Each structure stands twice: as structure tokens, then as C-alpha cells.
Amino acid sequence: VTSPNQSSLPITAIERTFQVAWRHRVYFTHDLFAGRLPLLANLLAEDQPSLQPARALVVLDAGLARARPALLGILCDYFAHFDAQARLAGPPVILPGGEAVKNSWTAANAIHLEIDRRHIDRHSYVVAIGGGALLDVVGFAAATAHRGCRHLRLPTTTLSQADSGVGVKNGINAFGKKNFIGTFAPPAAVINDFSFLHSLEPRDRRAGSVEAVKVALIRDASFFQWIEQHASALRQAAPAHLHHLVQRCAELHVNHITGGGDPFESGTARPLDFGHWSAHKLEQLSNFRIRHAEAVAIGIALDSLYSHHAGFLDSLATQRILSVLEHLGFTLTAPELSCRLADGSLSVLAGLEEFREHLGGQLTLTLLRGVGEGFETHDYRTDLLPQCIAELENRPAPPISQPQPRWPG
Numbered sequence: 538v539t540s541p542n543q544s545s546l547p548i549t550a551i552e553r554t555f556q557v558a559w560r561h562r563v564y565f566t567h568d569l570f571a572g573r574l575p576l577l578a579n580l581l582a583e584d585q586p587s588l589q590p591a592r593a594l595v596v597l598d599a600g601l602a603r604a605r606p607a608l609l610g611i612l613c614d615y616f617a618h619f620d621a622q623a624r625l626a627g628p629p630v631i632l633p634g635g636e637a638v639k640n641s642w643t644a645a646n647a648i649h650l651e652i653d654r655r656h657i658d659r660h661s662y663v664v665a666i667g668g669g670a671l672l673d674v675v676g677f678a679a680a681t682a683h684r685g686c687r688h689l690r691l692p693t694t695t696l697s698q699a700d701s702g703v704g705v706k707n708g709i710n711a712f713g714k715k716n717f718i719g720t721f722a723p724p725a726a727v728i729n730d731f732s733f734l735h736s737l738e739p740r741d742r743r744a745g746s747v748e749a750v751k752v753a754l755i756r757d758a759s760f761f762q763w764i765e766q767h768a769s770a771l772r773q774a775a776p777a778h779l780h781h782l783v784q785r786c787a788e789l790h791v792n793h794i795t796g797g798g799d800p801f802e803s804g805t806a807r808p809l810d811f812g813h814w815s816a817h818k819l820e821q822l823s824n825f826r827i828r829h830a831e832a833v834a835i836g837i838a839l840d841s842l843y844s845h846h847a848g849f850l851d852s853l854a855t856q857r858i859l860s861v862l863e864h865l866g867f868t869l870t871a872p873e874l875s876c877r878l879a880d881g882s883l884s885v886l887a888g889l890e891e892f893r894e895h896l897g898g899q900l901t902l903t904l905l906r907g908v909g910e911g912f913e914t915h916d917y918r919t920d921l922l923p924q925c926i927a928e929l930e931n932r933p934a935p936p937i938s939q940p941q942p943r944w945p946g
């Protein structure tokens with residue numbers, strides 16, 4: 538490392554180190570709004586500069602609002618009930634859910650406009666209620682208005698309750714790349730209300746289980762074993778099982794963010810993105826037909842097979858991983874896996890360089906030495922990839938999915 542002052546000319550420097558402490562809080566509950574639980578109102582009322590009630594701009598996922606037509610009314614009743622603590626700054630803003638909301642500046646602009654129009658300041662809150670995509674864009678808009686308004690998240694999908702909503706990242710997609718524009722901005726708090734999960738489509742309900750498999754594989758063998766043992770109940774979305782899965786997965790993510798030493802990913806490693814280098818590329822190559830969780834299931838399968846062929850993971854563990862993903866209801870291949878560029882290379886490989894470039898520095902991938910034993914490597918043997926893809930393509934069709942019950946909402 539070269540010293541900044543190697544010349545003989547004098548340089549005067551002022552250097553100080555400062556630290557900022559963050560408190561990361563994730564709550565788990567049921568029926569927050571209908572049950573009029575004071576939790577949200579009390580959180581909003583904390584640290585207000587005056588005795589006036591806190592002001593909240595609520596942004597709601599349109600898919601959620603559609604699935605729960607009564608929600609808007611219940612939400613307004615909630616704020617009316619807790620009027621002494623917190624007040625709506627205007628009618629809730631309803632924006633589309635799903636990946637499309639992240640694919641342009643439209644939604645972020647709409648939120649910025651509303652933050653301006655409703656005079657949301659740095660002591661007010663932007664409250665996001667919805668799936669991971671909506672939370673990402675709302676978190677980004679809140680973090681960039683006034684150089685950062687307080688924001689509070691109520692994730693409403695299994696994936697966002699288990700993973701994205703409890704994290705500190707937000708962002709939108711740009712230049713054909715996932716999350717190219719975004720910030721690290723911890724939310725003031727996260728409230729995971731399990732009752733929201735009841736109205737999810739089966740495809741979105743099982744999404745969270747993939748991120749649970751991911752974090753179990755790199756961190757917690759006994760959690761992986763639990764998922765394996767309860768894969769049928771999880772596939773059927775049995776409430777008690779799903780809630781346990783979400784809570785443990787969220788806990789492992791929060792532990793990593795708060796105790797892993799690199800909450801804002803300044804290093805070169807992103808262990809929680811095991812299986813994600815190909816997943817992000819597959820989402821984009823499929824024009825987002827393949828959803829995030831579905832792509833991550835394929836990405837985990839690919840990196841597990843790679844770990845095996847590179848000599849790190851035994852075949853029993855590899856087959857356990859592929860089979861648990863299939864039991865949870867995921868398909869482990871997609872036509873996009875074998876797409877090739879004009880020069881003959883596999884299109885998905887571009888994801889490796891994009892993954893590296895996102896953090897910069899040396900390529901760092903997480904692979905597996907065993908179930909619950911992730912490790913980091915800087916090498917990737919691209920010659921092993923076609924074989925891994927072929928194995929996924931040639932797997933016998935997974936068992937036909939059982940019809941999944943809709944829960945009472």
C-alpha cells in the first residue's frame with residue numbers, strides 16, 4: 538500500500554474516525570391493523586421532536602390491496618384510533634407490486650413527489666407495506682429524499698419477511714442490471730405481520746423458503762434438516778411451519794447483518810448472496826418471467842452441483858439439496874440456462890462478471906463444503922458449468938405439485 542504522501546512537499550491532514558450506531562429491530566406479530574396493536578403507532582411516535590403526533594406517508598402494494606380490499610379502510614381506522622401518536626400525512630399511495638415497479642424511475646419519482654407534496658421531513662416516516670420489490674423502491678425513495686427520511690417496513694410476502702424486508706438494502710434496476718441504483722439504509726423498524734401471508738398466491742407463498750434453504754446451507758445445518766423434514770408441510774404452506782421458517786430465516790439474516798462485520802458490504806464478499814450470481818442473470822435473461830425466488834432455487838442448485846464437481850461437496854449432500862428444493866415446489870432448470878451469446882459463451886456467465894463488478898475487487902463467491910458450511914472462493918472454473926447445467930436439465934421431472942389450500946384470510 539502506498540502512503541498518500543510520498544512527495545517531499547508538505548501536506549496537512551485532518552483525520553478522525555467516527556462511528557454511527559444503528560439499532561436494527563424486527564418484530565413478528567399477527568393482525569396488526571385489524572387487532573389495533575399499538576406496536577406501529579408507538580414506533581412512529583418514538584423520538585418525535587415535539588408533542589405533535591408523528592406523520593406517516595404510507596405506500597401500499599397494489600397487489601396486496603387487490604387481494605385484501607378491506608385493508609385500506611382498516612389501515613385508515615388504525616391511524617384514526619391512534620391519532621394521538623401518529624397521523625397519516627395523506628391518503629395511502631398505492632403503487633404496483635412485483636418486479637416491474639423496480640424497472641424504471643416511475644415509482645421512485647412518484648414517491649419523491651408525494652414526500653414533497655405531503656411535507657414529509659426527516660422526523661416523519663415513509664411506511665412501506667408490500668412485497669420485496671415495492672419495499673426496495675420505497676426504501677430507495679425514502680433514503681434519497683432529504684438525504685434520508687425515516688422509513689419503516691411492513692413486508693407482506695414470505696420472501697420479504699424472511700429476507701429482503703429485514704435487510705438494510707434497497708434499490709431499483711437499471712441498464713439491464715438488478716439493483717444497479719440503490720443505497721444502504723437501515724429501516725427504523727420492520728414489522729412482520731404473518732396474517733398478510735394468507736392472501737399470497739402459492740407461487741409467492743413458497744418464495745421465502747428458497748432464501749431459507751440458502752441461509753441454512755451456508756450457516757445452519759440443523760435448520761436445513763428441519764426444512765428437509767417439513768418440506769411437505771412447507772409446500773402446503775401450513776401456517777405454523779411457514780411462520781417458523783420465516784422467523785428463523787429472518788433471524789439468520791439479521792444476525793449476519795448485525796454481527797457479520799460488514800453490514801454495508803464494503804468488502805468483496807456477499808455470503809448471503811449464495812446462489813445469486815446466476816439467479817440475477819436468469820431473472821434478467823427471462824425478462825423477469827422467472828421470479829427472484831425461482832431463479833435463486835436454480836442458482837443454489839447450480840452452485841451446489843458446482844461445489845460437488847469442484848471437489849468440495851459430497852454427492853449425498855448435493856442430492857439432498859436438489860431434492861429439498863424440488864420438494865418445496867421449485868423447478869431446477871430453465872431454457873435461459875443454455876442461452877449462448879454470439880461468441881458461443883453461455884449467457885448466464887455474464888452474471889459472474891456483473892456479480893463481481895457490483896462490489897468491485899476480486900470475484901468472491903460462496904460455495905459449500907457441506908450442509909451448513911459455506912466458504913468463500915475467488916476462483917470459478919467455467920469449464921465445469923456446462924456439466925452442471927446438463928445435470929439439471931436431465932433430472933427426472935419432480936413430483937406433480939399438490940393443490941394448495943387457500944387459508945381463511
Ligand SMILES: NC(=O)c1ccc[n+]([C@@H]2O[C@H](COP(=O)([O-])OP(=O)(O)OC[C@H]3O[C@@H](n4cnc5c(N)ncnc54)[C@H](O)[C@@H]3O)[C@@H](O)[C@H]2O)c1
Nearest residue numbers: 600604634635668669670693694696701704706733736737
Ligand atoms: N433488498 C434486498 O436485500 C433484497 C433481498 C432479496 C430480494 N430482494 C428483491 O425482492 C423482490 C422480490 O420480492 P417478493 O418475493 O416479495 O416478490 P414481489 O415483491 O415481486 O411480490 C410478489 C407479488 O405479490 C403481491 N403481494 C405482495 N404481498 C401480498 C399479499 N400479502 N397478498 C397477496 N399478494 C401480495 C405483489 O403485488 C406482487 O404481485 C425482488 O425484486 C428481489 O430482487 C431484495
Ligand SMILES: [Zn+2]
Nearest residue numbers: 748813829833
Ligand atoms: Zn435473494
